[in-house]
Amino acid sequence: MPESDESRSLSDRARVRRLIDALDRDTVTDAVLQALRASRGLDGHAPTEPRAGNPRWTAVPPLVRDHVRMFTRMLHSGEQPTRAELRALVRQAAAASQSPVEELLRSYRIAAEAASRAVRAAAGAEDLAAVVTVTEEMMAYVNLTTAAIVQASLDDRDLRRSERERRFRRLFDALDGAAALTADLVELADDIGLPTTGPYLPFTAAQRGAGAGDHARLAAELTAAGGVLAFSEGTRIDGICRSPSALEWLTGLDEVAVAVGPAASRGRLGAACHDLHVVIEVAVRHGRTGTIGLADFAPEVLVELSPEVSDALTARVYDPLPEDLRTTLHALVAYGFDRTSTAATLHIHRNTLLYRLGRIEERLGLDLSRAADQVAIYLATLRHDRVRESTPPAPETPSGTHRTPPAGSAPPGLGPPSTSRPRAHAVALAANDHAGVPARLAVRAGER
Numbered sequence: 001m002p003e004s005d006e007s008r009s010l011s012d013r014a015r016v017r018r019l020i021d022a023l024d025r026d027t028v029t030d031a032v033l034q035a036l037r038a039s040r041g042l043d044g045h046a047p048t049e050p051r052a053g054n055p056r057w058t059a060v061p062p063l064v065r066d067h068v069r070m071f072t073r074m075l076h077s078g079e080q081p082t083r084a085e086l087r088a089l090v091r092q093a094a095a096a097s098q099s100p101v102e103e104l105l106r107s108y109r110i111a112a113e114a115a116s117r118a119v120r121a122a123a124g125a126e127d128l129a130a131v132v133t134v135t136e137e138m139m140a141y142v143n144l145t146t147a148a149i150v151q152a153s154l155d156d157r158d159l160r161r162s163e164r165e166r167r168f169r170r171l172f173d174a175l176d177g178a179a180a181l182t183a184d185l186v187e188l189a190d191d192i193g194l195p196t197t198g199p200y201l202p203f204t205a206a207q208r209g210a211g212a213g214d215h216a217r218l219a220a221e222l223t224a225a226g227g228v229l230a231f232s233e234g235t236r237i238d239g240i241c242r243s244p245s246a247l248e249w250l251t252g253l254d255e256v257a258v259a260v261g262p263a264a265s266r267g268r269l270g271a272a273c274h275d276l277h278v279v280i281e282v283a284v285r286h287g288r289t290g291t292i293g294l295a296d297f298a299p300e301v302l303v304e305l306s307p308e309v310s311d312a313l314t315a316r317v318y319d320p321l322p323e324d325l326r327t328t329l330h331a332l333v334a335y336g337f338d339r340t341s342t343a344a345t346l347h348i349h350r351n352t353l354l355y356r357l358g359r360i361e362e363r364l365g366l367d368l369s370r371a372a373d374q375v376a377i378y379l380a381t382l383r384h385d386r387v388r389e390s391t392p393p394a395p396e397t398p399s400g401t402h403r404t405p406p407a408g409s410a411p412p413g414l415g416p417p418s419t420s421r422p423r424a425h426a427v428a429l430a431a432n433d434h435a436g437v438p439a440r441l442a443v444r445a446g447e448r
Contacts, residue, residue: 035114200240204276
C-alpha cells in the first residue's frame, strides 16, 4: 500500500532528525570556522594575518555555534527562527566583522556551503533523502539570515541619519535661542563651518517628486559641502547659511525650488522658515523650480499665512451670493475683471453680465470698479479655490450619461465656486501669473 503524502513527509522529517542527532555539532562548527579562516572571514582578515588574541575573531566561534544550534533546532521542529532571534545574531556578526554588508553576506554564504559539506560527509547511503532536505532547509535559513542582514543594515543607516538630523535640529534650535548652545553643538557648528553668531539667511527647499529619504540625503550633501546647516522636514529641507553663495549648488539642481528669506537673528529663524514653508508649498504647487522670490506668489502666500482672516473674507464675499452670481463673480476674477472676456466666457450678452454684476454689488455692498474692493474679492477667490482643492472630489457621473451644461454656465476649467468638484486654480487661468493681476486691476479700475 503506497504511503500518503503526510506519512512520507513525516518519515522525511524523522530521517532528518536521525541524521542531525547523529551529527556532531562541534564538527560542523569546526568545518565552518576552517572555511572562514581559509577565506577573508567574518573578521575581515586575510588568511595570512594573525588572529591570536584578535577580539573580533574571538567573537566568531561562539557566533557560529549559535547559528549551528539555531539551524539544527529548525530542522528538528520544522519551524523557522523568529525575526528577533535572527536580528540578534546578525547584529553580533556585524559587530564582530566590522566589515561592509557585502563582505558579511559573502561570509554567510561560505559558512552555509561548509556546513552543507560537513552534513554530506557525515551522512550514509541511507541518508540521501535527508541530505537533500537538509540542503533545502539550509538555503531557506541562509535566505532568512541574509534578509535580516540587509534589513539591519538599512535600519542602522536610517538610525544614523535620524540621529544626525536630530543633532542638526538641536543646533538650529540652539542658534535660534530655543535651546542651550552646549559644547557639543558648538563643536558641531565648527565641523560644518557655520559660525555660532548670527545673523543667518534662512532658507527652505523642496525637490519635485522626491520623497522624505531623498530630501534627507540632499540635506546631508548640502551640509557636507560646508557653511550650511540643513536638515529635512519630510518632503522639504530647512536650513540657514551666512551667504547666498553657499546655496549655489542647491539652486542649480534640477526640479529643486529654493526660497531664501532676509537675514534673521536669534529668535526669528524658526518663524522665518515657517513663512518660507508657505512660499515653497505654493511654488511647488505651481510647478516652479529654481530660486523663488518671496514676492513671486505674494497674494497666495499672504492668504495662506492668515487663514482665519482669509476664511472670513471668503465667507464675506461668496456666502451671500446664489449659484449663478458666484459663477459670474468667479469668472470675472479669473479674467482680471475684464468684462468683455468674462461675458464671452460665460456665453452671455454684455448687458446680461452688467445686470448680474449690479446684483453682486447690491448683495455684497462692494463696488466692482473700485481697486480696493477688487483686491479683496481677488484674495477671497484665492482662498476659496485653495480650500476647494483640498476637498475630496464628488462622485463621478455614471458612465453612459452625458449632461449638457446649461446656457450661461462657466466654461470648462472654471466651474462654479459652490461646487465641490476639483479643478485648476481659476485665477491662474487668465495669465498663470498672479503677480500681474493687481496691476491689471488698477488699470481697469473704473471700467464698467
